[in-house]
Amino acid sequence: xxxxxxxxxxxxxxxxxxxxxxxxxxxxxxxxxxxxxxxxxxxxxxxxxxxx
Numbered sequence: 754x755x756x757x758x759x760x761x762x763x764x765x766x767x768x769x770x771x772x773x774x775x776x777x778x779x780x781x782x783x784x785x786x787x788x789x790x791x792x793x794x795x796x797x798x799x800x801x802x803x804x805x
Contacts, residue, residue, distance in 0.1 A: 761786065 755764050755775065760782035764775040777783045780801065787799045 755786065755789075758782075758786070 760777050762776045766773050775786050783801050790799055
């Protein structure tokens with residue numbers, strides 16, 4: 754699903770697999786990804802963070 758979106762720069766799981774992260778170039782892209790994840794898995798918790 755995510756590999757089909759050209760707005761995603763990078764995505765991966767943490768080493769233990771307890772978390773998954775996505776890096777996009779715009780906030781709008783992240784909001785779209787967040788919406789897609791929520792549609793597929795309602796129980797998943799998502800948040801958007803900005804690197805410093």
